[in-house]
Amino acid sequence: MTLLHGFQLEREESVPEIGCLARLYRHERTGAELLSLIGEDENKVFGVSFRTPPADSNGIAHILEHSVLCGSRKYPVKAPFLEMLKGSLKTFLNAMTYPDKTVYPVGSVNLQDFYNLVDVYLDAVFHPRITPDILKQEGWHYELESADAPLIYKGVVFNEMKGSYSSPDDRVSRLSQQSVFPDTIYGIDSGGDPKDIPSLTYETFKSFHERYYHPSNAKFVFYGNDDPERRLEILDGVLSEFSRIEVDSKIGLQPRFNAPRQLQHTLPAGAQEAGEKQARVTLNWMLDEVDDVELNLSLAILNHILVGTHAAPLRKALIDSRLGDDVTGTGLNTGLRQMRFGAGLKGIDEGDSEKVEALVLSTLERLAEDGLDPLTVEASINTIEFRLRENNTGSFPRGISIMLRSLNAWNYDRDPLSPLAWEAPLQMLKTRLASGERVFEDLIRRYLIDNVHRTRVLFTPDPEQSGREAADERAKLDAARAAMSDADVEAVIEETRALKRMQETPDSAEALSRLPMLKLKDLDRKTALIPIDIAERSGARVLTHDLATNGVVYADAGLDLRRLPPDLLPYIGIFRRALLETGAGDLDFVQLSQRIGRVTGGLSAQDFTSTVIGENRGVAWLILRIKTMPDKAAESFAILADVLLSARLGNHERIAQIVNEERAGLESRLVPGGSSIASTRLRASLEEGSWVDEQIGGVSYLNFLRQLAASIKEDGGAALTATLERIRGLLVNRNAMVFNLTADADGLTRVEPDLAGLLARLPSAAPAAYPDWLIPGLPRFEGLTMPAKVNYVAKGESLPKLGYKPGGAAMVASNWLRGGWLWDKVRVQGGAYGAFSSLDLRSGVMTFASYRDPNLMETVAVYDGAGGFLRGVAGNAVDLERAIIGTIGQLDTYRLPDAKGLVSMLRYLAGDSDERQQTIRDEVLNASPADIRGFADALDAVAAHGRTVVLGSEQAIKAANAGLEDRFTLTKVL
Known part of the structure; x- marks a missing residue:
C-alpha cells in the first residue's frame, strides 16, 4: 500500500458538474477521511466536519462550536478567530452547528492567507483552550455583582438562543422538526434550549470534545486551485500525533409511526387585536432515508413543483384558501439523515387547523390522481437544472456549498460524491418523464399521501408566555440564590469578577505575535477594475460588462424610484411583487410563473438605495434581474417587457394576498432581523436613502401594510390598483430607466438585437421631474x-x-x-x-x-x-x-x-x-x-x-x- 503523507488514496474520479478532479483519501494512522477537490476556482476552501450528536437540549454542541475558537495550544490568545477576522482577506470565516454535525469552513483567494486560516482552525478544533471560564463566557454562568444584586444568567449562546426562542418562526421550525423525530437527536435542540443550557457542566462539556473532536470522527474537505499534495502534508502534520480510536457517533433512525399524530404548542405573542388571527399550523412528514441520487434529485424537483414558487400548486392552494396570511414551515429539509417535508399556514384561526390539514391532503390527492401540469413540471426541471449548471452561490464560496452538499450523504456513511454528480441522474429522470412515467405523481403518493408518519402541529398565540417564561427564569435564579450559603454567594461574586478580569486582560504581544498574519506588502495596492461600457440606446442608458459568465447572460432593468412623490414610496414593496406575481397580459399568475421557469434561469426584483457621491440627496431604484442563455434572450426579454407593461395590477385577489404575505413576513423578520430593523429606523432621519428603506421595508412599512390591509377590506382593492397603475406610469419609461448587461463579448453581441426589441416596446417620454422628499423628524x-x-x-x-x-x-x-x-x-x-x-x-x-x-x-x-x-x-x-x-x-x-x-x-x-x-x-x-x-x-x-x-x-x-x-x-x- 503506497502512502502519500500518511494518506491512502481510495478513489479518484472527475466530477465535471463542479469542474473538479475528486480524490477521496483515508489517513492510515487515524482513519480521518479527506475529500480533495482539485479545480481552477481561486476562491480556495478548507473545512472540517465532526458528527456531534447531543444527548439533550443543553446546547453542548453549539457552545463547543463557539468555544474551540477561543484560543488553542499553538495560539494561546483569547480569540484567534477574531484576530484572523481583523487581519485577513478571508472570503469566509465561521463555523456552523447543525442538528447532527459541526462544521468549520474557511475560504480565501490569497494563498498565504488561506494557509494561515487552515493552520489556525486545525489547531483550534484539535487543541482548544476550553477552560471553565470559556464555558462561562460562551455558554452560561451565574453573574452576581454584589451580595445585594440580583443573580442573573449570562453567556453568549444563552442569549443567542433566548433571541432564537423569541422568534415565532424559529420555534415553529424547531417544534415541527421535533414532532416527527421524537426518538432521535432530531427531537432535541442542538442549539440549546435556554431553560436547559444552565444544566451543562464543565465535565460534560470537556468530555464531549474529547469524544467527538478526534481525527477518527473527522471529515476534511479541500477545494480550489491550491497545491493538492500540500493539502496532505498540512493535514498529516497535525494528525500524525493522534492514533485511531472508535467513535460511536452514528446518527440513529427514527422508528416509523403507525398513525398520524396531533400536537399543540403555544407561541409568545403581542396582545391580540379584535378579529386578529395569530395561530399557525404545520403538517410534517418524515421520509425514509434515501440513498439514491436520482431519487434525491427527483424529490428536490418535486419540492420546487409543490412549493418552490408563489404559483406552485400546493403553496397556491394554501394561500387561495384564505384560511391564513402566509405559508409557514413549508418545504423539504434535506440536511438530516431522514428528510422532512412540511406545509403549513400562519395567521389562521386556531379552530381551522383541521381544515388546513384537509386542504393539504386533498390537494396532494388531486395532484397525484389528476396529474401535475406538464408546464409546471417543465418549469421546475428547467429551474433546478439552470441552478445546478450555473452553480451560482453568490458571495458564499462555491467550495463550502459543495462541501455541505457532499456532507448530506457523507455524514451518514454514504458516497460523498453522489450529491455532486447530478448530470446522469437528471438525464435518466428526463428519459423516464419522456416515456410517460408518472414520476412525481408516484412520489407524492408514496412519500406523502400514503405516508402515515405525519404530524399536525397547532401553534396558538399566548400574550402571557414571554412574561411567564421570564418569571420562570427569575424563579429558578431566586431558588438558586436562596440555596446558596454566604460563602457560596461570595464565591459567585468572585467568579464574576475573575471572569471579567480574564475578559479585560489583553493578550500579550508575544502570544499575538504567534498568529500567522499577512503583511501590508502582501496586499495589492491597486483597485481591481470592473469593465464597463456606457451608451445610450433609443433614449435609454445601457451599461455593459464584458466578463466570463460561462455562457449565461445577466440582464438588469432599473426603474428610478426618485421619480415618485413620497406618498407612493410605501407601495413599492407591493408593486415589486405585483409585477411578477399577478400574471401578465393573456397569462394568469400560474401561466406567467411557468413561462418564467421554462425560459429563464430566474426573474427577480430588488431595491437599491444610496446617497449620491458629493451630493446631499438620495437615489432609489427598483431593479428587475433576469438570467438567460443567449439563444433564449429574445423570449426572456419579451417576458421582462410583458411584466413591465401588462402585469395584472388589477388582480385584486392576488394583490390582497401579497399584502397579507408582506405583513406576515415582515412581522416574522422582526426578531431574527432586529439589528437591521433598528439600524434602518435610526438612519431614516439621517439620510434619504435609509428613509426610503424605512418606507419600503422597515417599521413604517409594517404600519402601512396593516392600514392597507384594512382599506382593501373596505373597497376590495380598487384604490390600490389605481395607485399601482399610477406608479407604473411614472416608472416604466425607457428614457428614465437604466439597463445593465453582464456576459462575455460573444454573449453581449448576440443579445444586442434582443435588447433593441425590448427597448422598442417600452414607452418613451420626457421623465417626470424629481419631487421633493422631505424627511420627517423622529424622536432622538x-x-x-x-x-x-x-x-x-x-x-x-x-x-x-x-x-x-x-x-x-x-x-x-x-x-x-x-x-x-x-x-x-x-x-x-x-x-x-x-x-x-x-x-x-x-x-x-x-x-x-x-x-x-x-x-x-x-x-x-x-x-x-x-x-x-x-x-x-x-x-x-x-x-x-x-x-x-x-x-x-x-x-x-x-x-x-x-x-x-x-x-x-x-x-x-x-x-x-x-x-x-x-x-x-x-x-x-x-x-x-x-x-x-x-x-x-x-x-x-x-x-x-x-x-x-x-x-x-x-x-x-x-x-x-x-x-x-x-x-x-x-x-x-x-
Whole structure:
C-alpha cells in the first residue's frame, strides 16, 4: 500500500458538474477521511466536519462550536478567530452547528492567507483552550455583582438562543422538526434550549470534545486551485500525533409511526387585536432515508413543483384558501439523515387547523390522481437544472456549498460524491418523464399521501408566555440564590469578577505575535477594475460588462424610484411583487410563473438605495434581474417587457394576498432581523436613502401594510390598483430607466438585437421631474416594543452634520472597533450574540448596533466609549496594520461575474467611480494614528448628539427610562 503523507488514496474520479478532479483519501494512522477537490476556482476552501450528536437540549454542541475558537495550544490568545477576522482577506470565516454535525469552513483567494486560516482552525478544533471560564463566557454562568444584586444568567449562546426562542418562526421550525423525530437527536435542540443550557457542566462539556473532536470522527474537505499534495502534508502534520480510536457517533433512525399524530404548542405573542388571527399550523412528514441520487434529485424537483414558487400548486392552494396570511414551515429539509417535508399556514384561526390539514391532503390527492401540469413540471426541471449548471452561490464560496452538499450523504456513511454528480441522474429522470412515467405523481403518493408518519402541529398565540417564561427564569435564579450559603454567594461574586478580569486582560504581544498574519506588502495596492461600457440606446442608458459568465447572460432593468412623490414610496414593496406575481397580459399568475421557469434561469426584483457621491440627496431604484442563455434572450426579454407593461395590477385577489404575505413576513423578520430593523429606523432621519428603506421595508412599512390591509377590506382593492397603475406610469419609461448587461463579448453581441426589441416596446417620454422628499423628524430616543427576551440596540449620527468628512481611514477605525472594542465589551463581556459598527462613506452616517443583546443602556455606554478606546490604541502599529488588512479584505469582497456587473451598475447610479474607489483604497492603506484619533473625536460627537433606537421588550425599555433624563418614546411594533 503506497502512502502519500500518511494518506491512502481510495478513489479518484472527475466530477465535471463542479469542474473538479475528486480524490477521496483515508489517513492510515487515524482513519480521518479527506475529500480533495482539485479545480481552477481561486476562491480556495478548507473545512472540517465532526458528527456531534447531543444527548439533550443543553446546547453542548453549539457552545463547543463557539468555544474551540477561543484560543488553542499553538495560539494561546483569547480569540484567534477574531484576530484572523481583523487581519485577513478571508472570503469566509465561521463555523456552523447543525442538528447532527459541526462544521468549520474557511475560504480565501490569497494563498498565504488561506494557509494561515487552515493552520489556525486545525489547531483550534484539535487543541482548544476550553477552560471553565470559556464555558462561562460562551455558554452560561451565574453573574452576581454584589451580595445585594440580583443573580442573573449570562453567556453568549444563552442569549443567542433566548433571541432564537423569541422568534415565532424559529420555534415553529424547531417544534415541527421535533414532532416527527421524537426518538432521535432530531427531537432535541442542538442549539440549546435556554431553560436547559444552565444544566451543562464543565465535565460534560470537556468530555464531549474529547469524544467527538478526534481525527477518527473527522471529515476534511479541500477545494480550489491550491497545491493538492500540500493539502496532505498540512493535514498529516497535525494528525500524525493522534492514533485511531472508535467513535460511536452514528446518527440513529427514527422508528416509523403507525398513525398520524396531533400536537399543540403555544407561541409568545403581542396582545391580540379584535378579529386578529395569530395561530399557525404545520403538517410534517418524515421520509425514509434515501440513498439514491436520482431519487434525491427527483424529490428536490418535486419540492420546487409543490412549493418552490408563489404559483406552485400546493403553496397556491394554501394561500387561495384564505384560511391564513402566509405559508409557514413549508418545504423539504434535506440536511438530516431522514428528510422532512412540511406545509403549513400562519395567521389562521386556531379552530381551522383541521381544515388546513384537509386542504393539504386533498390537494396532494388531486395532484397525484389528476396529474401535475406538464408546464409546471417543465418549469421546475428547467429551474433546478439552470441552478445546478450555473452553480451560482453568490458571495458564499462555491467550495463550502459543495462541501455541505457532499456532507448530506457523507455524514451518514454514504458516497460523498453522489450529491455532486447530478448530470446522469437528471438525464435518466428526463428519459423516464419522456416515456410517460408518472414520476412525481408516484412520489407524492408514496412519500406523502400514503405516508402515515405525519404530524399536525397547532401553534396558538399566548400574550402571557414571554412574561411567564421570564418569571420562570427569575424563579429558578431566586431558588438558586436562596440555596446558596454566604460563602457560596461570595464565591459567585468572585467568579464574576475573575471572569471579567480574564475578559479585560489583553493578550500579550508575544502570544499575538504567534498568529500567522499577512503583511501590508502582501496586499495589492491597486483597485481591481470592473469593465464597463456606457451608451445610450433609443433614449435609454445601457451599461455593459464584458466578463466570463460561462455562457449565461445577466440582464438588469432599473426603474428610478426618485421619480415618485413620497406618498407612493410605501407601495413599492407591493408593486415589486405585483409585477411578477399577478400574471401578465393573456397569462394568469400560474401561466406567467411557468413561462418564467421554462425560459429563464430566474426573474427577480430588488431595491437599491444610496446617497449620491458629493451630493446631499438620495437615489432609489427598483431593479428587475433576469438570467438567460443567449439563444433564449429574445423570449426572456419579451417576458421582462410583458411584466413591465401588462402585469395584472388589477388582480385584486392576488394583490390582497401579497399584502397579507408582506405583513406576515415582515412581522416574522422582526426578531431574527432586529439589528437591521433598528439600524434602518435610526438612519431614516439621517439620510434619504435609509428613509426610503424605512418606507419600503422597515417599521413604517409594517404600519402601512396593516392600514392597507384594512382599506382593501373596505373597497376590495380598487384604490390600490389605481395607485399601482399610477406608479407604473411614472416608472416604466425607457428614457428614465437604466439597463445593465453582464456576459462575455460573444454573449453581449448576440443579445444586442434582443435588447433593441425590448427597448422598442417600452414607452418613451420626457421623465417626470424629481419631487421633493422631505424627511420627517423622529424622536432622538426611540423604543420599538415587541414580545422578546433580548434587545437590539442602535445608535448613530451623520458625521458630516457633525463637521467630519469620513474617508478610507475612517473605515479602518470602524473595522478596528468592530473586531476589538465592540466584540470585547458587548459580546464577550456583555453577553450579546453580536455587535457591529457600520460606516457608509457615501452618506457619512455612522451606526452602532447590537444583536440579541441582554443589555440596553450598558451597550449604549459602550458605544459612547468608542472614541476613548480608539485614542488609547491608535499608536499600536501591529493592530493598526491588522485593521488595514481586514478593511482591504472588505473592499476586495469576492464576487462572481453577475455580482460584479451589478455592483458596477450600482456604483454608477450612486455617482461612484474607479478613481474614488482607488482614493479610498489609498486612504485605507495609508491610515495613520492621527487619522484614527481624528475619527475618535468624531465619535465623541456621536456619543453626545447621536440618535438611539432600541427594538426590544417594553419592560426593558421602561426599566431603562426610569433612570434617564432623556427618555425613550415608546412605539408598539408587535
